[in-house]
Amino acid sequence: MGPTSSREQIEAYVNEVWPDYLRDLERLVAVPSVVDESASAPGAPWGPGCREALDVAMDIAERQGLIVGDCDGALAYGDLPGETGEQVATIAHVDVVPAGEGWDVEPFAVTRRDGVLLGRGVLDDKGAAVASLYAAGYLARRATSGRPFRRSLRCLLGASEEAGMMDVRCYLASHEPPSFLFTPDAEFPVCCGEKGCVNAEVSHAVDLTGVIASLSGGVARNAVPARAEAVLRVDAQELPAAEGIDVVSSGAGASRVVAHGVAGHAAEPAGATNAIGVLASYLLGLGCLRPSEREFVSLCKRAVCAWDGSGLGIEASDELFGPLTCVGGMLWTREGRFALTLDVRLPAAASVEGVCSGLERAGLEHGCEVLITHTRQTFSTDPGSGEVMTLRRAYKEFSGREATPFAIGGGTYAHHFPSAVGFGPLDRSEPLPDWAGPEHGPNEGVWEHQLKRALAIYIRALEGLLA
Incomplete structure (x- = not known):
């Protein structure tokens, strides 16, 4: 030429x-x-x-x-x-x-x-x-x-x-x-x-006589949520104040707890604050949750307390890709279950199969069902x-x-x-x-x-x- x-x-x-x-x-x-x-x-x-x-x-x-x-x-x-x-x-x-x-x-x-x-x-x-x-x-x-x-x-x-x-x-x-x-x-x-990517839903049956009437939060599976909330069967006056938490009365014997975080993208969660983690920490600190509720909320906290997946034992990192990221994006109550979505982005140092096994293992430890909804190999x-x-x-x-x-x-x-x-x-x-x-x-x-x-x-x- x-x-x-x-x-x-x-x-x-x-x-x-x-x-x-x-x-x-x-x-x-x-x-x-x-x-x-x-x-x-x-x-x-x-x-x-x-x-x-x-x-x-x-x-x-x-x-x-x-x-x-x-x-x-x-x-x-x-x-x-x-x-x-x-x-x-x-x-x-x-x-x-x-x-x-x-x-x-x-x-x-x-x-x-x-x-x-x-x-x-x-x-x-x-x-x-x-x-x-x-x-x-x-x-x-x-x-x-x-x-x-x-x-x-x-x-x-x-x-x-x-x-x-x-x-x-x-x-x-x-x-x-x-x-x-x-x-x-x-x-x-x-x-x-x-x-690579692993998307999952972690869920647990709702205790119909429990403290938590409903859980909700997040706007997208691939975003760190800036807001999450729980409706509790507890009088608002009995709930303590905490940083990042608003407590609103929902009538006699009921309250709405709203947690605030800092939004971010699931691909780059460093610097963001997951509102679901803020809410989970607050609820666990109350000391009044029923056993099944405590198990689900504990898993939520483990999943989002550290964006590198270390709370679930799935952390990994390498030179080209950097660290694995794990984000709990959406929290909801539907069809008699509490559910949390997980968005995991993994480097070549981790495998899709290993991450799926780690999520399923953590779910079993808390009596939760884990549904893998999507996977993509590292490229x-x-x-x-x-x-x-x-x-x-x-x-x-x-x-x-x-x-x-x-x-x-x-x-x-x-x-x-x-x-x-x-x-x-x-x-x-x-x-x-x-x-x-x-x-x-x-x-x-x-x-x-x-x-x-x-x-x-x-x-x-x-x-x-x-x-």
Whole structure:
């Protein structure tokens, strides 16, 4: 294919096409592409918004010189054929979460403010999707002026990432995976691993004559709850005061105990305070619980007293993934049982089977039933592989910083493929202003210069991967 491009050539291209890039990003952000399977139709399984976003993205891909394809609306792609059938791929997504409340700007438009781009999807993941297509456009220009690259390139465009990634499942049911893939739906420098996952429900029959009438708390299984409460068959005046606890009378002989914590994500619980643990500690301190109630509440305390799983004896850690995390996310009373959900994210040093056994063992110790509801094996790609080193070099060249690989507790498209990593576009070394929000939040924002730099990095990385 000839020599690689100079840094000056790549940066000149990025500056040349940037006005067009912004116009295309504006077109894509303007589409409220929230998954709506209730409105699915032939060619639009995720609803009309996602179908429209795929059409816009396919138009961008075609104008970049790619050969476009459509997998019945579940997913689309743009191809740059090479000399061989060996394929490298990128995968970004054009669906978004709902706008929600709290915006200071129009969610479905791109607003430029003090070097920041604001709008739903500018970071997650439409900005990166357009960048991947423009990077491929640069390579398509090179290919028309010389021999094709050795490997072929496919830019995959998902449309239900935010709703379970069924798009990529549909794709892989009828297509071979690429030899290597990166998803620009993560952070720089390079994410080489995703923790495994065990989700479980721990439950115990309610004592109908007991002290606790009901338990509740949390808003999501994958979040550290900031609030939990118990309705007790105890007069409020008989209950002691405690830090983080509000006691409210619910009439003669009844009270409501509300515990307060600090919310956080289950993938990063350090620094959060689990309100379920605050509530469990308070209830156990009363000394009046019935035996069955005491067993369930004790297990709750063990499960959430330490976010590293040490309370249940399942702690583990390794260099790439860091420590195991264990979060009790939701507490409820239903169908005659008290129940607690557990979200465990595990490093390679732990096994799904070992964590499941540890949870079941702890449940037995307290007379509780443990139901495993979901598991996912730990995923990683060798940080020293040739492909990953190509990405690391590209990042260092355009950022000036070392590209130290890392792992995350969440999940991306990468774990669906045999050899894949997450690769930008977010660079947390440059925090956003306070008025700009994160992905999924109001005023979702990204530094414009970070997207420009990401485009340059993707060009250099793909140039190396396809050679």
